Amino acid sequence: MMEKHEAMIRFPMLFAVLLLVSLGSMEAQPVGLQYGWLSVVWGDPDPATGESSTISFLLADSDLRVMELTIGEELLAAAGGLLALDNRYVEITLAPGPPESSLDTLPAAASIRPVAPPPGTEDLPRLLGGVSGSKPWISVMCKFSDIAAEPEDLAYFLDMYDNAAGRLDHYWREVSYDEIDVLGSSADGWFNLPNPHVTYVPTPGSGTDADLGALFNDCTAAADPFVDFSNEDTGGYEGINLMFNEVLDCCAWGGSFFATLDGVTKSWRTTWNPPWAFHQEAVIAHEMGHGFGLPHANNSDGDSDPYDSPWDVMSSATGYAVDDPVYGNLGKHVTTYHKDVLGWVDPAERFEVTENGVFAITLDPLGSATTSTYRMAKIPIGGSGSNYYTVEAREAAGAYEADIPGEGPGDRVVILHEVVTGRSEPAWALDADAPPADYADTEGVMWRPGETFVDAANEISVRVVGLTATGFDVEITLGSSLIFGDGFESGDTTAWSSTVP
Template sequence: MHTHRPPVSRAPSAALLRLALFIAALAIFAPLPLLAAQSGTFEGVVEVLWGDPSAASKEQAQHRIQVRTDAGQVIAIPNAGPSANAIAALSGNRVEVVVDEAAQGQRTVRFLRIIPTEQGDALLGGAVTGSQPWVSILCKFSDIASEPEDLTYFEGMYANTPGGLDHYWREQSYDLIDVVGSEAFAWVDLPNPQSTYIATPGSGTDANLGALFNDCTQAVNPFVDFSNGGNAFVGINMMFNGLLDCCAWGGSRFATLDGISKSWRTTWNPPWSFADEGIIAHEMGHGFGLPHSNNFDGDNNPYDSRWDVMSSATRNAVNHPIYGRLGKHTLSYHKDRLAWIAPGELFEPTANGTYTITIDQLALPSTPNYRMARLNPPTGNVYYTVEVRDLVGDYDGNLPGNAVIIVEVDPSRSQPAWVVDADVPPADTNFNEGSMWRVGEVFSDVGAEISIEVLSATANGFQVRIMYGSALPDALFDSGFE
């Protein structure tokens, strides 16, 4: 039944090898200053980083795809286009690339192959299940004395009570993951002042994330066993007592710590980041391999969808007295990427026909119905997902409404999931009616031979009628968005 899957790496597989061949067919032009300063063949691990700016910084969202060599060189991959996204999908994999330095600083980076390793390509970007212990390490710039929050705050942030991150990730994943075993350690001093790491704190994009990682992990190393007695931490939340550049950052970092060499899920957080737990949840989401999602307005701001912690982390959020605005649920597309949607909870028709199904709201802990539908057009890689959201639970309680949400997914985009908006033009921020499909409304994409009609409200969601393929009646060919 589930023949179409997103092209993400859940395990070493034939699909991954096909992806590798796809990338190998493309030369990637990199008119960027590469830290790898000469032509040659390089082996290293793919790292993907997202930078999320504060409103005050006036910067745009940052996205870095890079290969870190064993010698510590960082080879930047230009981050636009399908080929870059395909390499990003290899986050955590050891790869071989060829750097060709041409005249005038024009260089190309050409993907050669994936190098099989123990830690494997399932680590990042695919399924995430089981216990995921993170460690919070708190690092002070040598010229800044303040401790914006105390150790108790960071320890409590991992609690399994509403508002705690263990509770949050259990709810997000329907108990398929937890962060049991996560710990926080007391503030330590970095060897250098803030200016050593960031030229202009609070602006720009030039925080030396590598030096911050190296110095912060080394500063805590006398107190922190990253191997965690054999149950190594999966991720590192670095909390700093001053601004970084524009941004809080999340993604991965390959390093050897306490004898463990792997891609660590990693976040870099200034004080405004850990003041709102939703931002920490967002950065951890990047650590789990999730990209941003978006609304439908086509601008370059990936923070204007109110339906996803991986877009607007803090708007339409539930407020907590201690931990500020909490993360909301992430779109079903993202949950499916992480393998949190059970096969029986995904409706994915393969035969033309008319189907009436019930989809329950996405925050429901368990369901006898569906959590999502995935509708694949007869041709192309762009498809739709259908989910239900409601103002319920500890994390979705302040969403814009109770409605069916339809998402267009284009895996070749750096933000694959865009929440469909029927308004013309689409709203700047998608708490609008056009983004909420109510009883009696019909979405149709005639070219894709798909229509979705919201029939009625049910106890925990909505009943919808899906027409798929040639079952689409002629009448719909005139209607388009209703």
């Protein structure tokens, strides 16, 4: 087994190169310039508390020292959004002034841009784009040195990964249409952390100051004599679900973490979970979703709460979820935008509008294992490649979607999302009601036969024509003369103004 401090000497050559480069151009270097690999980590409070979410940015330097920094919404949007920066090697100009809290915290970023990774590190495994194939995770259970409780036994964590309805291997296969599985996932623990609770979590149950780096390093180090993180030299487990025996700060956390474990240096998909998180499999699915790179979904009420859409496990994870006697609420599907980002929608099953016209298509529900038609439609807003509407069908059926909003078992609805890739929650479920409902379980969000969505400014309409045997007939129109010409029934419409600037 390798020792943890080897991470500190992983790139001695690289460090020398960087030093020479910076000496060679010292006069041109702005003060506070920082380089490193950026990880986005999402913090999710216990759904029962109704508190807001938080996003943490972790920067791993060339020695894989991990520091936290702040990046404002405007900088993020200018850089193309979270997914354009996550797991990229970036150049950051730091704002003047001291770090906000500790030595491990950098001042806020004043500018940020992806740049080429240093020579010799281009192939450092990072988490970019599509996710396919077998993705074994390991759950590592760790106890704070002053807390003896073991909230669940090893079998609980092992069985959570089973390939049976309601368990995670089955779940991820269904959600990804068999693009991924988590076969070979494992669990081990409980292991003893070297320090007491408050060393890692100064304010248990609130705030955002849990030391995610120390929790990762100490928990994996405690497990290291017993766990082969290289997973028999296969490049390592795909991800690590860290399970703790007491609350953390506000939140459970999910994202990634750059580190060297058992000789494998890479960005590890990582989640940090207190007991309330692993007692709801939906929350573990949500955190693993962050591990796969997914941001939050949202509704369109414009508030700061991203947990108010029950149409995506990456929003209201436990709302309208199927209940399991052992693992609590189970995950639902993710919206087509998220499936598309991860490469889980076959291009043949995605209808993309690329020119003006009237297009009659059929859509099958997201939860269907197979389809002979489309799973999603994508309509550009204002000719933009990065802003668009998605159209998808949902059905109250199956192991994970049976309890979605609507009129009960077998009910089918069409759901539309506005996707703006530059914002923190790119996909917002559209709501015909004004103002939009606080929580997107209302009829305004569910588009049914006879209802038409119209974005007049962008010359887009989506008409739900009727039900098919398994899904919906939908008519999509792009081009104002087509929408507002003969035959258009204005009485059916719902006006919508895109939030796109």
